[in-house]
Amino acid sequence: MQDAFNFDAPPQQPASADGRKPMGDDPAAAIQQLRQLLERYAHAYYVCDAPEVPDAEYDRLYRELEALEAAHPALVTDDSPTQRIGAPPLSAFEQVLHRVPMLSINNAFSAEEVEAFDQRCRDGLGLSIGDSPIDYACEPKFDGLAISLVYQDRRFVQGATRGDGTTGEDVTLNLRTIHSIPLHLSAKAPIGRFEVRGEVLIRREDFARLNADQEAAGEKRFANPRNAAAGSLRQLDSAITASRPLTFFAYGIAGLEAVSFTDASLPTTQSDILSWLATLGFRVAETRAVVSGAPGLLAYYDQMAQKRPGLAYDIDGVVYKVNRLDQQVRLGFVSRAPRFVIAHKFPAEEALSRVLEIAVQIGRTGAVTPVARLEPIFVGGVTVTNATLHNFIEIARKDIRVGDTVVVRRAGDVIPEVVSSLPDRRPLDEHGQPLYALMRCPEICPECGSHVELPPDEAVARCTGGLVCPAQRKQALKHYASRRAMDIEGLGEKVVDQLVEAGLVHSPADLYGLTVSQLAALDRFAEKSAENLVVAIRRSCNTRLERLIYALGIRNVGEQTAKDLARHFGSLDSLMSADLDRLMQVPDVGPVVADSIMAFFAEAHNREVIERLRNAGVHWEDVALAASSGLLNGKTVVLTGTLPTLTREDAKALVEAAGGKVAGSVSAKTSFVVAGDAAGAKLEKAQSLGIEILDEATFLQRLQS
Ligand code: IVH
Numbered sequence: 001m002q003d004a005f006n007f008d009a010p011p012q013q014p015a016s017a018d019g020r021k022p023m024g025d026d027p028a029a030a031i032q033q034l035r036q037l038l039e040r041y042a043h044a045y046y047v048c049d050a051p052e053v054p055d056a057e058y059d060r061l062y063r064e065l066e067a068l069e070a071a072h073p074a075l076v077t078d079d080s081p082t083q084r085i086g087a088p089p090l091s092a093f094e095q096v097l098h099r100v101p102m103l104s105i106n107n108a109f110s111a112e113e114v115e116a117f118d119q120r121c122r123d124g125l126g127l128s129i130g131d132s133p134i135d136y137a138c139e140p141k142f143d144g145l146a147i148s149l150v151y152q153d154r155r156f157v158q159g160a161t162r163g164d165g166t167t168g169e170d171v172t173l174n175l176r177t178i179h180s181i182p183l184h185l186s187a188k189a190p191i192g193r194f195e196v197r198g199e200v201l202i203r204r205e206d207f208a209r210l211n212a213d214q215e216a217a218g219e220k221r222f223a224n225p226r227n228a229a230a231g232s233l234r235q236l237d238s239a240i241t242a243s244r245p246l247t248f249f250a251y252g253i254a255g256l257e258a259v260s261f262t263d264a265s266l267p268t269t270q271s272d273i274l275s276w277l278a279t280l281g282f283r284v285a286e287t288r289a290v291v292s293g294a295p296g297l298l299a300y301y302d303q304m305a306q307k308r309p310g311l312a313y314d315i316d317g318v319v320y321k322v323n324r325l326d327q328q329v330r331l332g333f334v335s336r337a338p339r340f341v342i343a344h345k346f347p348a349e350e351a352l353s354r355v356l357e358i359a360v361q362i363g364r365t366g367a368v369t370p371v372a373r374l375e376p377i378f379v380g381g382v383t384v385t386n387a388t389l390h391n392f393i394e395i396a397r398k399d400i401r402v403g404d405t406v407v408v409r410r411a412g413d414v415i416p417e418v419v420s421s422l423p424d425r426r427p428l429d430e431h432g433q434p435l436y437a438l439m440r441c442p443e444i445c446p447e448c449g450s451h452v453e454l455p456p457d458e459a460v461a462r463c464t465g466g467l468v469c470p471a472q473r474k475q476a477l478k479h480y481a482s483r484r485a486m487d488i489e490g491l492g493e494k495v496v497d498q499l500v501e502a503g504l505v506h507s508p509a510d511l512y513g514l515t516v517s518q519l520a521a522l523d524r525f526a527e528k529s530a531e532n533l534v535v536a537i538r539r540s541c542n543t544r545l546e547r548l549i550y551a552l553g554i555r556n557v558g559e560q561t562a563k564d565l566a567r568h569f570g571s572l573d574s575l576m577s578a579d580l581d582r583l584m585q586v587p588d589v590g591p592v593v594a595d596s597i598m599a600f601f602a603e604a605h606n607r608e609v610i611e612r613l614r615n616a617g618v619h620w621e622d623v624a625l626a627a628s629s630g631l632l633n634g635k636t637v638v639l640t641g642t643l644p645t646l647t648r649e650d651a652k653a654l655v656e657a658a659g660g661k662v663a664g665s666v667s668a669k670t671s672f673v674v675a676g677d678a679a680g681a682k683l684e685k686a687q688s689l690g691i692e693i694l695d696e697a698t699f700l701q702r703l704q705s
Pocket of ligand 1 (some may be wrong): 104105139140141142145146147162197199223251252319340341343479
């Protein structure tokens with residue numbers, strides 16, 4: 001434990017974590033309070049483009065209000081937040097009455113809800129079990145803001161926001177500045193009046209640049225691309241809008257009835273509409289698809305969830321639309337949403353939680369990272385109890401303290417982080433002062449007592465203990481054993497902790513001296529797993545230079561840099577003796593990385609670890625040298641069975657580096673086969689064709705000859 005840096009758990013909060021007073025049995029007062037809170041959050045979100053709470057928190061309060069109003073219908077008034085579809089139009093802009101209302105879409109959050117949607121559509125269309133599945137057009141749900149564009153005789157004449165769905169704001173001049181909105185359409189477009197519906201957004205890389213520019217200009221950063229897009233579009237001076245990197249994606253049309261198609265090729269499906277819009281010069285989602293039935297919808301959802309982190313823009317779910325327009329018409333609408341559309345939302349990436357404690361973690365290179373221990377919170381699809389606070393400058397900038405209600409963000413597989421704190425939900429003492437002080441950077445390492453250093457221009461403080469610090473030692477070992485480094489199976493977090501705490505392992509080289517009996521003596525360690533671990537450690541003796549360089553855990557040297565260095569230097573000795581100039585000849589190695597490498601090898605204890613690894617039988621350079629030999633130029637090699645030390649991936653890389661090719665099956669063209677344990681059909685075939693068969697040791701020898 002790191003007592004000096006832990007705070008007591010915060011005291012019990014008032015009944016409600018959102019700062020509301022408990023209202024007991026007074027539904028009118030509770031409704032009143034909820035409405036005030038919702039109005040405030042809606043104003044911050046829609047008018048100021050600066051959300052105070054995550055969407056999920058707004059939705060939670062909204063649903064609470066809905067439920068209360070449903071239980072007490074007499075208390076519903078038409079100015080309740082539940083009685084409007086979207087945001088009110090901003091008075092500064094002219095109002096536009098949407099000829100076809102801009103509806104909302106119902107949401108689904110689970111596979112069951114999606115299946116129920118499909119069933120409702122089938123029922124609505126009178127389909128029974130034997131009938132074929134419905135075709136759906138699937139699209140990403142863009143996380144931007146809805147826009148309607150009116151074209152009259154192929155010219156863009158008016159553009160508006162959604163507003164409350166009936167009336168929006170006239171933002172024509174601002175929309176004209178967006179390059180992905182065609183100002184006039186080609187002769188392929190119909191004559192007459194029609195509306196294109198879609199979403200204005202800011203792509204992620206544009207957003208990053210915009211925020212950097214904002215910061216450089218001393219302006220406030222935007223919370224997210226969506227708010228930046230909304231803020232940019234609602235500018236009264238369209239020159240400002242023009243300077244913002246807005247993009248428009250079309251997802252549908254309205255009022256098509258009023259146009260006369262010269263070639264009578266009226267689209268008959270949603271997917272036709274999108275293709276047609278694309279030919280007219282609009283951007284449409286590249287990741288759209290037509291699928292069949294509920295299984296098709298769920299497969300599309302999974303696919304998009306996978307693709308999401310790599311997309312150029314934020315999406316908050318996917319949208320399913322019955323593809324055939326005639327079926328859409330038959331299904332019609334319920335109150336404010338069409339029956340033929342549903343949005344399948346991704347789990348929210350932001351949610352509220354409370355900071356129970358702030359702990360300090362020491363990383364592999366000594367970085368001192370404050371971590372918030374949280375009340376468990378479901379966010380981004382998992383339950384989170386720890387979130388990084390990055391560093392002490394960030395804690396101060398965001399003013400985050402123990403007891404605070406905070407926004408926690410978990411996007412994709414990124415480490416959860418504390419984004420901000422809600423100051424008006426902070427626990428106060430009897431004098432109205434914050435109960436907890438702002439946490440400062442510790443001056444000594446809570447793990448080893450070494451001095452903590454905070455270089456003047458750096459945000460990250462570091463423990464100066466090096467491998468003396470057990471925390472750094474543990475992290476260094478975990479990294480060394482990790483899959484992309486030395487890939488020692490069975491040497492995970494818990495085992496490393498045990499080994500270090502038992503004093504058995506101080507540096508990676510100590511691993512190679514471990515015996516089965518030493519391991520079996522550890523808590524919860526069976527004889528069998530001890531044997532397996534010793535074998536796994538021995539296996540790691542045969543490795544590639546790039547893996548070793550990465551495994552050493554040199555600051556600023558990631559997997560790619562390790563590869564570049566291995567390729568450039570060919571051996572560890574030549575890397576170790578390289579000076580700054582030579583290091584900087586490696587592509588993508590700049591002064592910072594070069595400095596870290598020099599500093600690492602300048603440390604006597606690091607050189608000693610390398611020497612001890614060599615003495616323990618770990619080898620890498622021979623293999624690496626062989627790799628560039630071209631020894632296997634023009635040769636085709638087949639790998640089969642489990643090799644004693646090399647992974648399949650490593651063996652393949654060796655063959656390729658030596659100029660050879662790895663093939664999946666044995667044929668007359670196969671030069672030789674490398675066979676390990678449990679080799680089957682391929683081995684037999686090679687034998688029957690009289691092709692040379694090598695075991696791993698012979699294969700490695702051959703590479704070194
Ligand atoms: S179709 C009748 N398609 O989601 C429904 N909407 O939650 C027409 N949205 O305000 C909308 N991506 O702005 C549709 N591919 C997409 C969409 C999409 C985002 C937005 C839309 C609407 C909101 C409803």
